[in-house]
Amino acid sequence: MRRHEITVIPGDGIGLEVTPAALEVLEAAGRAHGFELQLTEHPWGCDHYVETGRMMPEDALDTVGGSDAIFLGAVGRPDVPDHLSLWGLLIPIRRAFRQYVNLRPIRLWPGIPSPLRDIAPEDVDMVIVRENNEGEYSEIGGRLHQGTDEELAVQESVFTRRGTDRVMQYACELAATRSGRICSATKSNGIIHTMPFWDERFAAVTSKQPHLQTEQVLIDALAAMVVLQPGRFDVIVASNLFGDILSDLAAAVAGSIGIAPSGNLNPEREFPSMFEPVHGSAPDIAGQGVANPIGAIWSGAQMLEHLGEEEAAAAVLDAIEQMLANDGPRTRDLGGTASTADVTAALSGSFAKR
DSSP states (O other): OOOEEEEEEEEETTTHHHHHHHHHHHHHHHHHHHHHEEEEOOSSSHHHHHHHSSSSSSTTTHHTTTEEEEEEOOBBBTTTTHHHIIIIIHHHHHTTTTTTTTEEEEEEEEOOOOOSOOOOGGEEEEEEEOSSSSBTTOOOOOEEESTTTTTEEEEOOOOOOOHHHHHHHHHHHHHHHHHSSEEEETTTOTTTTTHHHHHHHHHHHHHHTTTEEEEEEEEEHHHHHHEEEEEESEEEEEHHHHHHHHHHHHHHHHHGGGOEEEEETTTTOOOOOEEEEOOOOTTTTSSSSSOHHHHHHHHHHHHHEEEHHHHHHHHHHHHHHHHTTTTTOOOOGGTTOOOHHHHHHHHHHHHOOO
8 A cells, every 4th residue: 555654734723634534534535545544743933932942843853854745734823923923833844845836726616606796706817836946035134223213124025036936937837727727926017126037038948838828917907907817817926925815815706715716836756745725723723523524635636646645635535525516514614604614524434445
């Protein structure tokens, strides 16, 4: 039987609920498709920070570096500042393991109403490829004269040719497997150095891909178009900040951020990639058993695909689609009353019938 070594970090809040739910479904898929997930769980996150002063141990990266993949639940707690939780766990993993692609598929599932009127599932099916290691999320900058009238803060963006080209190349290769359409998110009319550079690199990379249909759209106009004309877009490549914001907006267009997945990919597979839902730790509903596990389960399907278990990944997505299309259980963010356990049981149980 095929085996995959998976590091599991449930994290905080509803991560502690949706992670075991997702793993139950993934393990059911494994039994049906002839593979096993060997899970090693670590209790890292904000609770660990409160107890130890660190989001994860000093040797954490060495500990998980030999895994085939990392499966993360959520990170965040109201009494721990977000910049401490993010820079103490997520960003070190993303950067140390060169997970430079943040892949966020967006689709409107049958049976889920979009907040947009007259929108059908075939109108929303896009992938946002977000640069994940540099751009606007750099550590370069600082603050001076804090607490005085002269206080100032400086935050530098860092765009390298290598970093920009590699994420654009990945997006182009992905677009070639889909419709052949790719859009670049830019803001070169207002950001005078980094965004013209981004545009130049997009032109250079896509010039070697004459089979693709390319366009570049200013991010403010692009945000409006994703709402007004979601069917126009297939693959969108964006910088770290623009991709972060745009993908959450697109997830809302698709009905709920509770179903949105993501993969932090090292495409060369030199290091483990990490998979996580994007809904956050949601402390307002944590512990109530009502969190939507679909985002975590879909992220798990992305992980299976990355591990080479394409048939199982497709089966997980088919199970989600059949459940939603046939009025199966849904949590309250989707207008239902089902619990996390109800949704999990419906999806894992579907593999017993195969």
